[in-house]
Amino acid sequence: MSRKRVLTKSPKHKLKLIKEDGKSYIRKKDLDHYFFEQGMTREDFKFHFGIGHRIMTQSLYKHYTKDQIKRSQGEKIARIQRENNSNRVNWYKPANLVEVDKIKEAISTSLTHEEAMEKLGMSKYVFSHHLQYYNLAYNETKEKSKKFLSLTTEEVELLKSLMFYNKQIGLLFSRNSSDIIKGIDCINDFKYTLFNLVRKLKRINRKHIKRFNIRYSTNNIEYQFYKYFKHLKLDVEAQFPLGPYKYDFFFPKFNLLLELDGSLHEINRDLIKDELAANQGYKVIRIKLSKSLLNKAYDEQTIFKKIKSCINQYQLFQ
Numbered sequence: 001m002s003r004k005r006v007l008t009k010s011p012k013h014k015l016k017l018i019k020e021d022g023k024s025y026i027r028k029k030d031l032d033h034y035f036f037e038q039g040m041t042r043e044d045f046k047f048h049f050g051i052g053h054r055i056m057t058q059s060l061y062k063h064y065t066k067d068q069i070k071r072s073q074g075e076k077i078a079r080i081q082r083e084n085n086s087n088r089v090n091w092y093k094p095a096n097l098v099e100v101d102k103i104k105e106a107i108s109t110s111l112t113h114e115e116a117m118e119k120l121g122m123s124k125y126v127f128s129h130h131l132q133y134y135n136l137a138y139n140e141t142k143e144k145s146k147k148f149l150s151l152t153t154e155e156v157e158l159l160k161s162l163m164f165y166n167k168q169i170g171l172l173f174s175r176n177s178s179d180i181i182k183g184i185d186c187i188n189d190f191k192y193t194l195f196n197l198v199r200k201l202k203r204i205n206r207k208h209i210k211r212f213n214i215r216y217s218t219n220n221i222e223y224q225f226y227k228y229f230k231h232l233k234l235d236v237e238a239q240f241p242l243g244p245y246k247y248d249f250f251f252p253k254f255n256l257l258l259e260l261d262g263s264l265h266e267i268n269r270d271l272i273k274d275e276l277a278a279n280q281g282y283k284v285i286r287i288k289l290s291k292s293l294l295n296k297a298y299d300e301q302t303i304f305k306k307i308k309s310c311i312n313q314y315q316l317f318q
Contacts, residue, residue, distance in 0.1 A: 015049045026051065026059040035060070039076055094129045098122075103130055115302070118309065165190065215239040221289060222248055222260060224303045231304075234317075242280065245273050254317060259286045285314055 017024045034040045045051045060069050098120060110116035117127045130136075151159075163170045169190075172183035202209060202216075217223040217238050229236040229249070240250035240257065249258040257277050261270070270286070277284045287310050311317070 015051065017051075017055070023058060024055050025062055026055065028063045031059060031063060036072055041076060093133060094126060096126075097133075098130060100134045100136075103134060103136065107136070112302075115305070118306075159187075162187075162190065217248075221262075221303075225249065225258075225260065225307060228304055228307045242282070243276050245276065247273070247277070247284075251317075255282055256316065257282045257284045258316065259284065260289055261286050262289050285316060287314060 015026060015030050018027055019025070034045070040048070042053055042056050045056055046053070102120065106116040106119045110119065113124075113127070117124060120127065122130070159169060159172060166186055168186045169183055171179040172187070174180055174183070215238050217226050222238065226236065226238050226249070234251060235253055237250045237252070238248070240247045242257075247257045248260050250256070251258070259270070259273075274284050274286075
């Protein structure tokens with residue numbers, strides 16, 4: 001019984017390689033012509049010239065920058081997607097493909113990467129996978145995120161009024177780095193001075209606070225939630241006491257206790273609190289701040305948007 005001879009396909013052409021430090025490289029003029037001008041891929045180099053990925057990669061990084069290589073690769077992917085009606089290309093196709101119009105809409109209506117990912121319900125990896133597949137840029141959103149960190153008119157006016165308290169605060173409007181740092185230090189000192197003053201005022205006026213049964217939020221995120229609930233004209237109590245514990249918010253109309261879970265929450269303690277509230281007939285809902293990305297929000301508009309999203313996601317008042 002004779003064995004069949006298996007023929008291997010030999011490369012159609014040969015490229016002259018240069019050797020440096022014991023390594024083989026493709027000449028720059030050949031890469032310019034074939035890889036960049038004619039748009040050949042790494043697979044094309046393997047088929048036509050018999051050059052493997054290792055030589056190809058080290059040659060590209062020897063002669064070109066990472067951005068040049070990435071841009072060329074993106075252009076090739078875009079061209080092949082156009083030729084093959086986009087979604088039929090399987091090189092970078094995500095497992096659960098989302099329509100390109102939905103991706104573009106989320107990008108155009110978002111201030112940050114995180115907000116777009118939240119709208120689409122995607123992880124960072126899946127989101128970047130879709131951007132690569134559809135060859136989408138995200139420059140506009142990055143520009144928006146820079147504006148999002150700028151001061152509002154009200155904040156600038158507040159800083160100006162604080163200059164009467166300490167003239168060094170005016171250094172924030174300087175262009176000198178050391179002066180700006182001094183101004184920030186001054187504001188930071190003022191923050192703690194004001195914090196201690198508020199604590200003293202609460203102690204001095206404890207009788208009046210108890211008389212009206214007033215309780216205050218303990219941190220900025222809780223305060224922003226409380227502010228938003230008041231904006232919705234909801235009947236809400238902050239730091240609601242139940243047994244030996246306090247709950248972040250209580251809504252009498254819905255018999256609902258709301259807890260905001262940050263990174264420092266203790267799971268065992270939370271379970272005890274949930275059991276106590278359930279035994280007393282209360283409904284408890286916990287919002288994970290890290291999952292809702294509220295721990296990375298700074299300006300009021302973004303925080304309110306995320307709070308609204310949390311209300312819809314957890315169906316708080318339905």
